[in-house]
Amino acid sequence: IEVDKKLRTNVAHLFAIGDVVGDPMLAHKSSHQGKVASEVASGHASAFTPLSIPSVAYTSPEVAWIGLTEQEAKEKGIAFKKGSFPWMASGRALSSVAAEGVSKALFDEKTGRLLGAGICGKNAGELISEAVVALEMGAVAQDIALSIHPHPTLSETFALAAELAEGTATDTLNR
Incomplete structure (x- = not known):
C-alpha cells in the first residue's frame, strides 16, 4: 500500500503501517510508524522520515x-x-x-x-x-x-x- 510521509493512503483519513507499506518488514519500524500515524490522526505535526532503519x-x-x-x-x-x-x-x-x-x-x-x-x-x-x-x-x-x-x-x-x-x-x- 502506498503512503505519504505522514503514512496516509490515497484516502486522507486512512493510514497504513507495517509490512503492508513495504520493506523493511521489521517490528520496530511498524511500531514507530504506528506512533507517527496516531500522532497525525490526532492532529499533531509528525512524519515518518528516518534516515535509516536498524x-x-x-x-x-x-x-x-x-x-x-x-x-x-x-x-x-x-x-x-x-x-x-x-x-x-x-x-x-x-x-x-x-x-x-x-x-x-x-x-x-x-x-x-x-x-x-x-x-x-x-x-x-x-x-x-x-x-x-x-x-x-x-x-x-x-x-x-x-x-x-x-x-x-x-x-x-x-x-x-x-x-x-x-x-x-x-x-x-x-x-
Missing part, C-alpha cells in the same frame, strides 16, 4: 547494522573512511567471553558524518542503538570518538571504531 539478525553471535555498508558506499561513489574495532582488544568482551566480535563504523571522508555501522557480537542488537542516534543526528566521527563512554563496556567499542577512523585511537593500533 536491522538485527538474532544469530549467535548477533549481527546488527544501520545505514550504508562499504559495498553500498562504493557503489554510490561515496569516499569514506572506516574504523573497525576488534572486540579481542576489549577488556569487557574478554571478561564476558565475547571476544569474537567487532564494531565497525563508516564515515563520509569529506564531512566526517556517519554513513553506516555494523556490529557483530554479544548483544549487537542492543549496541547498534548508539549508531542509530548518531546517524539520525548527523554525528561526525570526532563527536563519537570524543564522547566519554563507560569503561570497560561493549558500548565503548563503537567510540573506539570512530577513533580508529579518525586515527586517534590509543587503545589499539591505528590501522
Whole structure:
C-alpha cells in the first residue's frame, strides 16, 4: 500500500503501517510508524522520515547494522573512511567471553558524518542503538570518538571504531 510521509493512503483519513507499506518488514519500524500515524490522526505535526532503519539478525553471535555498508558506499561513489574495532582488544568482551566480535563504523571522508555501522557480537542488537542516534543526528566521527563512554563496556567499542577512523585511537593500533 502506498503512503505519504505522514503514512496516509490515497484516502486522507486512512493510514497504513507495517509490512503492508513495504520493506523493511521489521517490528520496530511498524511500531514507530504506528506512533507517527496516531500522532497525525490526532492532529499533531509528525512524519515518518528516518534516515535509516536498524536491522538485527538474532544469530549467535548477533549481527546488527544501520545505514550504508562499504559495498553500498562504493557503489554510490561515496569516499569514506572506516574504523573497525576488534572486540579481542576489549577488556569487557574478554571478561564476558565475547571476544569474537567487532564494531565497525563508516564515515563520509569529506564531512566526517556517519554513513553506516555494523556490529557483530554479544548483544549487537542492543549496541547498534548508539549508531542509530548518531546517524539520525548527523554525528561526525570526532563527536563519537570524543564522547566519554563507560569503561570497560561493549558500548565503548563503537567510540573506539570512530577513533580508529579518525586515527586517534590509543587503545589499539591505528590501522
